[in-house]
Amino acid sequence: MNAGDTQRRPWIVGVSGASGTPYAASVLRALLAAGESVDLVVSRASRLTLLDETGISFRDAHWREDLAEWLARGADGKPGTFAVRTDDVRYWAAGDLAAGPSSGSYPSKGMLIVPASTACVAGVALGLSKDLLQRSASVTLKEGRRLVVCVRETPLNGQTLKHLVGLDEAGAVVLPASPAFYAGATHIQDLVDFVAGRVLDAAGVPHSLYRRWEGELGSSREESSRAGSSRGESSRAD
Numbered sequence: 001m002n003a004g005d006t007q008r009r010p011w012i013v014g015v016s017g018a019s020g021t022p023y024a025a026s027v028l029r030a031l032l033a034a035g036e037s038v039d040l041v042v043s044r045a046s047r048l049t050l051l052d053e054t055g056i057s058f059r060d061a062h063w064r065e066d067l068a069e070w071l072a073r074g075a076d077g078k079p080g081t082f083a084v085r086t087d088d089v090r091y092w093a094a095g096d097l098a099a100g101p102s103s104g105s106y107p108s109k110g111m112l113i114v115p116a117s118t119a120c121v122a123g124v125a126l127g128l129s130k131d132l133l134q135r136s137a138s139v140t141l142k143e144g145r146r147l148v149v150c151v152r153e154t155p156l157n158g159q160t161l162k163h164l165v166g167l168d169e170a171g172a173v174v175l176p177a178s179p180a181f182y183a184g185a186t187h188i189q190d191l192v193d194f195v196a197g198r199v200l201d202a203a204g205v206p207h208s209l210y211r212r213w214e215g216e217l218g219s220s221r222e223e224s225s226r227a228g229s230s231r232g233e234s235s236r237a238d
Contacts, residue, residue, distance in 0.1 A: 010037035012101050012111040014133040017045025020115030020152040020177055021053045022075040026196035027114050029071055029084050030207045037088045041133045044094055063091045075192040094131045101136040110146030118153050118160045125163035141170050148202045152177035173202045183210045
């Protein structure tokens with residue numbers, strides 16, 4: 001086996017300051033469950049959002065412990081909901097513009113920005129590269145790699161819409177964080193996982209985060225009813 005066969009090629013995951021850290025957590029868990037390597041960039045603004053939404057302080061010096069605590073939480077904030085190994089995650093500080101993902105020669109499969117704030121969208125669309133997240137996105141575009149931008153703000157003004165059109169024209173996938181209900185969601189985690197699953201669909205990463213549409217009307221309600229009955233029996237048994 002030659003060196004090229006064993007070269008690590010991660011997905012770069014950028015987390016910006018928009019509300020929606022559970023989306024990022026679901027994407028990260030699913031990537032790791034699929035056996036993918038991950039390079040993580042957490043913007044300064046997103047640390048404030050993460051603290052507000054989860055109570056977790058994301059620290060450079062203790063990022064692995066903080067990441068493990070974050071990924072273990074459910075979308076409802078309950079700790080210890082998921083068991084996740086973070087062995088194949090590499091973390092890069094947002095201010096480190098000499099980091100690996102800042103160069104096109106650094107091997108990666110592409111980049112997922114989850115969630116993407118309008119400020120992040122503008123920075124990437126205009127090529128500002130003011131931090132490692134924006135720089136990594138610019139590199140991803142110029143190298144012709146997959147860039148998925150999961151924008152999560154509303155309403156969107158005309159300028160942001162122009163920036164999103166610009167990203168689409170540059171080759172990015174613009175994917176609004178818009179949960180669907182046909183998959184039979186019965187819990188906030190289901191809605192979060194649907195958006196995360198669509199992000200992974202756009203990246204071509206296999207997952208089982210949501211029930212796919214199979215052309216049968218009403219099937220989601222039947223599945224939800226069965227799932228609810230099973231949960232009820234389980235809780236009574238406890």
